Amino acid sequence: MTTSLRRLAVAALAVAGVLAFTTFPATAQTRFQLPAPSMAQVNDWGCKPDSPHPAPLVLVHGTAADKQDWADYAPLLVKLGYCVFAPDYGGHPVTGGQVKGFGDVRASARHVADFIANVKARTGAKKVTYVGHSQGAMIGEYYAKYLGGASTVDSMILLAPLTHGTTLSGLNRLVPAGTPNRATTDAAMGVFCPACVDMEEGSAFVRKLTRGPIAQPGIEYFVIASRNDLIVTPPKSQFIREPGVDNVFVQEVCPRAHVGHQDLTHDRVVAQLLLARLGHHGTSSIAC
DSSP states (O other), rough: OHHHHHHHHHHHHTTOOOOOOOOOOOOOOOOOOOOOOTTTTTTTOOOOTTTTTTEEEEEOOHHHHGGGGGTHHHHHHHHHHOEEEEEOOOOGGTTOOOOEEEEEHHHHHHHHHHHHHHHHHHOOOOOOOEETTTHHHHHHHHHHHHHSGGGGGGEEEEESTTTEEEOOTTGGSSSSSSHHHHHHHHHHHHHOHHHHHHHHTTHHHHHHHTTTSSTTTTTTEEEETTTTTTSSSGGGGOOOOOOOOOEEEEHHSTTOOOTTTTTTOOOOHHHHHHHTTTTSSGGOOOOO
16 A cells, blocks of 8 residues: 555544544463464465365455454464455545545445355355454444345354444534534545445444344354444444344453454454354453
């Protein structure tokens, strides 16, 4: 990505009020280490799921990120025997398509749905396991509810989903939804980042997503959030408080974990929670 495009990405997020890309120090670990980052075996279209791992893993990045954001977890998952796939989505014309996750969320969800259909067709898998971060997690919720994902996903592991939108640390509550000032603000922000408008608390997209149950029958949902999240606020808004959904703050497992929003795809505690959900060990064995 060019320097000018990076600056444009940062500027668009600033307009959205997302001023908190600050990360926190990784939680100290003594018994669990992530392997060296790599995407070498991701999107291997010749990979065929085996009986211990019948569902390919589809990893979906967040706003202003791309599939490379999974480089810390991907080699671990590949080593365990999974077929691992990761799309890019949401390239916006203002950035020449280079900055991902800025486009209209509905369009991005359709792109992800097409990607998953291709994964199934190429691997022969009946279902996939969906792992999403931030906007990518929100897309998973929408995909399952409105785009047929309920029949193609066995489980969803959602890291910091914008389930109920974000208040942008309270900033968008200063300009309430439905007011002329909010319409003006959203129109200006939408030029640079349509997705940022969709992800706000009270947006038309969020209202549609949360109209009726979010969790779909036949899918197991697991939501991982951090109390230190300064981007998807308030952090508890990330949870799907419906029967059959497991919601957990990282700090419920490791109280001293200082993991922020962006850290959730790079953190060793979160990696262990992911592995626990995939059935590789219990949460009681997680090293803090």
